Amino acid sequence: MQLYRIGKTKHAHDLTGVGAKMNGGRWNYLGVPCIYLSESRALSLLEYSRHTSLETMPPALSYITFDVPEHSIRTFQVSDLPVNWLQRPYSKENRDLGSLLLAEADHLLFKIPSPIIEQEYNFVLNTNHHLINLVKITEVISYKG
Numbered sequence: 001m002q003l004y005r006i007g008k009t010k011h012a013h014d015l016t017g018v019g020a021k022m023n024g025g026r027w028n029y030l031g032v033p034c035i036y037l038s039e040s041r042a043l044s045l046l047e048y049s050r051h052t053s054l055e056t057m058p059p060a061l062s063y064i065t066f067d068v069p070e071h072s073i074r075t076f077q078v079s080d081l082p083v084n085w086l087q088r089p090y091s092k093e094n095r096d097l098g099s100l101l102l103a104e105a106d107h108l109l110f111k112i113p114s115p116i117i118e119q120e121y122n123f124v125l126n127t128n129h130h131l132i133n134l135v136k137i138t139e140v141i142s143y144k145g
Contacts, residue, residue, distance in 0.1 A: 001070045002138070003037040003123055004044045009060040012140045017127035026090045027098025027112070027124050034102055035125040037066060038114070045143075046116050065139035068123075072108035072131055074101070078118060086115050098124060105129050 011019060017033030024030040038044035041063050049057075078085075082093035101110060102124070108131045110124040125135065 001068050003039060003066045003068050003125075004041045005035065005037050005064050005066070006041070006044045006048045006061055006143055007064060008058050009062040009140070009142065012062045012064050013137055015127060015132065015135060015137070017125070024090075024095070025098075026085075026094055026115070027110070028102060029095045029099045032099045032102055033127045034098075035066075035127060037068075037123040037125055039121050039123070043114060043117065043120050043122070047114065047122065050116060061143035063139075063141045063143055064137055065141075066125070067136040067138045068109060068125065069131055069134050072129065073111050073123075074107040074109070075111040076113070078113050081112070102126050102128065108132070108135075 007019070017035045020028050020036065021031060021033035025036060028034050038047055044063070082091060082097060084091045085094055101107070105126055105128050108126055108129040111121050112124065114120045114122050
């Protein structure tokens with residue numbers, strides 16, 4: 001399965017999740033590595049732009065295409081998520097759930113509704129899962145925004 005993200009070009013080949021580990025996110029605390037992905041390039045750009053203004057957008061961004069195995073996915077529906085999952089700043093309940101699931105490492109991916117378009121999905125890639133070596137970055141394309 002192909003999944004996508006947009007990010008700084010200098011970090012395009014990172015499969016360690018160091019960015020999320022250093023900054024935390026909706027589904028992870030600081031210190032917990034993972035990689036946030038989307039089911040399309042367009043959704044990855046929407047998600048990125050929600051967190052970064054045009055004025056502060058880095059000049060060197062790339063779309064990164066990941067080839068990820070499909071046999072280790074846990075899918076969540078809105079009804080499975082904490083009631084305050086859309087809260088900003090991110091809720092403790094979200095980070096508790098995501099960080100626990102990442103630590104348990106039972107699944108390579110978590111498929112979660114997008115907070116922007118709930119009918120589309122984002123994914124959290126567990127960089128500590130034993131199948132991470134099967135994940136490949138297949139394409140890096142410069143963003144020409």
